[in-house]
Amino acid sequence: MELEVRIERLGAQGDGVAQGPDGPLFVPFTLPGELVKVEAEPGEARAEALAILKPSPERIAPVCRYFGNCGGCALQHMEGHAYLAWKREQVIAALASRGLEAPVEEVRAVPLASRRRAAFTLGRTAQGIAFGYRAARSQTIVDIAACPVLSPNFAGRLPKLKSALATLLGGRREARVTVTEADQGLDLVVEGLRPSPSLFAKLAAAGARLGAARITVDGESVILASEPSVSLSGTQVRLPPGAFLQASRESEAALVALVKEGVGRSKRVADLFAGIGTFTFALAASAEVDAYEQDEAAVAALGQAARGTPKLKPVRTHTRDLFRVPLGARELARYDAVVLDPPRAGAKAQAETLAASSVPKVVMVSCNPGTCARDLRILVGGGYRIARVVPVDQFLFSPHVELVAVLER
Numbered sequence: 001m002e003l004e005v006r007i008e009r010l011g012a013q014g015d016g017v018a019q020g021p022d023g024p025l026f027v028p029f030t031l032p033g034e035l036v037k038v039e040a041e042p043g044e045a046r047a048e049a050l051a052i053l054k055p056s057p058e059r060i061a062p063v064c065r066y067f068g069n070c071g072g073c074a075l076q077h078m079e080g081h082a083y084l085a086w087k088r089e090q091v092i093a094a095l096a097s098r099g100l101e102a103p104v105e106e107v108r109a110v111p112l113a114s115r116r117r118a119a120f121t122l123g124r125t126a127q128g129i130a131f132g133y134r135a136a137r138s139q140t141i142v143d144i145a146a147c148p149v150l151s152p153n154f155a156g157r158l159p160k161l162k163s164a165l166a167t168l169l170g171g172r173r174e175a176r177v178t179v180t181e182a183d184q185g186l187d188l189v190v191e192g193l194r195p196s197p198s199l200f201a202k203l204a205a206a207g208a209r210l211g212a213a214r215i216t217v218d219g220e221s222v223i224l225a226s227e228p229s230v231s232l233s234g235t236q237v238r239l240p241p242g243a244f245l246q247a248s249r250e251s252e253a254a255l256v257a258l259v260k261e262g263v264g265r266s267k268r269v270a271d272l273f274a275g276i277g278t279f280t281f282a283l284a285a286s287a288e289v290d291a292y293e294q295d296e297a298a299v300a301a302l303g304q305a306a307r308g309t310p311k312l313k314p315v316r317t318h319t320r321d322l323f324r325v326p327l328g329a330r331e332l333a334r335y336d337a338v339v340l341d342p343p344r345a346g347a348k349a350q351a352e353t354l355a356a357s358s359v360p361k362v363v364m365v366s367c368n369p370g371t372c373a374r375d376l377r378i379l380v381g382g383g384y385r386i387a388r389v390v391p392v393d394q395f396l397f398s399p400h401v402e403l404v405a406v407l408e409r
């Protein structure tokens, strides 16, 4: 049925929200204040916008021709200041939902054409082989030949990536391809194809056509150029296949600067959920660092790079599952500052032991304001004060937001 609705606000996924006949109605690609003609099914909470009858003054033309079909971006149609303000509100709302009030600074913007890592789907469709992102809330693959969010060197190779990888699909319906721009070229991790000698021969040929540095299929790697690595605060670190890396160099630089400011002059720091050392190497210029991380390959890469960089203060590495075995009171007592950058699930168990500790400074980095607010509540309950919260727009045009929170006691 067709309806005219007024959009009241944006929901957590960036969809416009209107009052529908049966309750809130979520209308993608609309903005607050807009009068919209929608196609709504009775009992459905989502509706499609058929026409924007009265557009918002904040509506702008999207930068990408795939916007609206591709599920990668939700908010290209919103003017930049309003868009960043909305991201900041998401952080304020997450904190408020846990009864926390804190000074939330303006969002640090990250430029277009900067993203160095993205995950794609390669698959068969009725129109032939497609290579791209999934459509929103759908299994459909949107075939893309360009993406303005990606760094130009990476985006410019999308058509080549598709044609080189298409030959690998064989009888399979789909494969997942994660591409990272390393210093030596593209690093590809392919999941969903069965490794075999003939596949690896094809991979070597495909990789050479692409100028890829390495292709890894279900854990087995073909290195085509030199082993991929990235420079983290001036230290060259091997990149294990699939290891975590911040989405762009620009967001990495913003996060590193905020973490360093938060840690201040601390001389003994624990970097928890350290990955391959994005924060460890920045901190080790002036402090002894203990890096804790679950992923053995990441810990090995971090340790090797630290040993090869003599100008750093001592760096010690620890392979540890911090969900099951968080640092306890006696271990925490060694540190002037603790940095945590957990996955989306947050770091509840570690926040609980930190709340009972006497560590003077805690810097929390998070890609999930919901779990971050839960963990901050635990820390505040233990006597910490939130001194600073800074959102970073690391996931451009998506509803996701990264943030750094600095706590002191």
Ligand SMILES: C[S@@+](CC[C@H](N)C(=O)[O-])C[C@H]1O[C@@H](n2cnc3c(N)ncnc32)[C@H](O)[C@@H]1O
Pocket: 244, 245, 246, 272, 273, 274, 275, 276, 277, 278, 279, 292, 293, 294, 295, 298, 320, 321, 322, 323, 324, 341, 342, 343
């Ligand atoms: C958001 S990443 C941050 C990595 C690093 N701080 C960086 O900025 O590059 C989260 C890291 O937590 C690690 N991780 C996930 N679960 C873990 C656990 N239970 N214990 C320890 N580390 C874990 C992941 O392997 C990943 O490296």
